[in-house]
Structures are given as structure tokens and as C-alpha cells.
Amino acid sequence: MDRFADIVRRGLDALKGAADELACRAGFDTGYQLSPGRYRRMKARLALLESILRRLLVLMAASLKIEPSRPGPVCADEGACAPDEAPEARHDALHRRRVRPFQLMLEPSQTSLEGLARLGAMPRHEKLPEITPLRHRHAALLAALKSPEKAARRMARYLARMKADREARPAYPPHRQLSGLSRDLASVAAELPYHLNEVLAGWYNSS
Structure with a gap:
């Protein structure tokens, strides 16, 4: 990551x-x-910040050498996964899990035009939107x-798994709208697609 x-950092x-x-x-x-209008604006701004962070994580992950990982077993009782762990440590771990992990990639339904239209749709005269999902x-x-x-390590493992499964290379086109961002953040966002095209250039190489 030295080059980047x-x-x-900026x-x-x-962000x-x-x-x-x-x-x-x-x-x-x-x-x-x-209000519904303000909710849509805040949701759009949050989605933009998330997108910029994903791109930065991909850039950071490019320098990490990590083997693809597979999801591990899921415990019905989260506390039972670590029977020798102290109760206080288990309580702290459960508290940390309340914050959902950052979503590394959007689902196809969230990136299609139809999906984006559904996400942004807000029928008229609807009651005030619930802000809790945005908080999370x-x-x-x-x-x-x-x-x-x-x-970044999570992203590196995710990308390694995608590549091992021969999935399509992630696409990171320039953002269409960067108005309202600070000068530093807008500058970084504008530069990222060029750097990402470089670090992902060998995605389809077999080696």
C-alpha cells in the first residue's frame, strides 16, 4: 500500500x-x-460515503496477500462458541456484534437501475421514515x-474468494455526483477509479 x-490516509x-x-x-x-425528503438526502449521502470507503478498502487490500476464506460454522448460541472464555469477555464480544459489519459489496439488486429506483422510492403521504436502519x-x-x-483484511479475503470462484471483476466507475463533499474527499473520490483499475488489472489472470 506504500504507493497509495x-x-x-487523505x-x-x-471520510x-x-x-x-x-x-x-x-x-x-x-x-x-x-422528513421523507431529508431522509432521502441523508440516505444518498451515506451511500456515497460507503461507496468511497469500499474503494479505499479495495486499494488497501490490493497489497495484502491473503488466501480466500470460507464462512465458518454458525453457532445457534453465540456464547457456546467459546466455552472457555470468561463471561465478561463473552458479554463484550456480544456487545461488539451489535454493530453490523460494514457491507463490503452491494448485491446486484442494489446496483441495478430497478433496484436503485426501489431503494429511493418514497410514496407520497407516507409516514415519517424510520431512521434506525440509517443509524445502523x-x-x-x-x-x-x-x-x-x-x-481491509476482510475485503482482501472477500476479493480473494471472488477471484478463486471466477466471479466477475468488481467495477468501480467514477461517481456521477460529488457535490457537497469537502474538497479533499471529492479529490480522493475522483482519483480512486483510476487506481482501482490499475490494481485490479490482473483479475482474470490465472496466476
Whole structure:
């Protein structure tokens, strides 16, 4: 990541500021309800920040040599997965799990034109939208920004698994709309597609 250390550092720093600004504008800490129009604007801004973070994580993951991993067994009782662990440690681990992991890739239904239309649709005269899902996504964004190296390792394993399964190379076209972002974050977002095309250039190589 040495070649991209500067853009990664600038991007992460700018994202932290943008995430704090979003929390303030959306009133995540106040419990206020958002009007449908403001909800859509906050949701769109959060989706943009998530997209920029995903691209930074891919750039960070490109320098990591990690074998593809497979999902492990799921325990019906989360506490039973670590019988020798102290109760306090299990409580702390369960508390940490309340923050959902940052979503590394969007599902196809979320990237199609029809899917995006459904996500952004808000019927007229509908009651005030529930803000809790946005809070959860924002909390996952903050958690990834707090430990970007850990998130980058997750991304590296995810990409390695995709490549091993011969899935299509992820596409990262330029963002259409960067207005409202800070100058630093907009600059980073504009540069990322070119760097990602470079680091993913060998995706279909068999070696």
C-alpha cells in the first residue's frame, strides 16, 4: 500500500469528517425524525460515503496477500462458541456484534437501475421514515473507519474468494455526483477509479 498510502490516509481522514457531519445533519444522536425528503438526502449521502470507503478498502487490500476464506460454522448460541472464555469477555464480544459489519459489496439488486429506483422510492403521504436502519449503517461505517486495517483484511479475503470462484471483476466507475463533499474527499473520490483499475488489472489472470 506504500504507493497509495497518501491517498488512503487523505481519504480516511476526510471520510471521518464527512461521517461526523452526516451524523450531525441527520440528527442521529437527537432521535429526531426526518422528513421523507431529508431522509432521502441523508440516505444518498451515506451511500456515497460507503461507496468511497469500499474503494479505499479495495486499494488497501490490493497489497495484502491473503488466501480466500470460507464462512465458518454458525453457532445457534453465540456464547457456546467459546466455552472457555470468561463471561465478561463473552458479554463484550456480544456487545461488539451489535454493530453490523460494514457491507463490503452491494448485491446486484442494489446496483441495478430497478433496484436503485426501489431503494429511493418514497410514496407520497407516507409516514415519517424510520431512521434506525440509517443509524445502523452509519455505525458500521464508523466502526470500519476506526479499524480500517481490519476492514481491509476482510475485503482482501472477500476479493480473494471472488477471484478463486471466477466471479466477475468488481467495477468501480467514477461517481456521477460529488457535490457537497469537502474538497479533499471529492479529490480522493475522483482519483480512486483510476487506481482501482490499475490494481485490479490482473483479475482474470490465472496466476
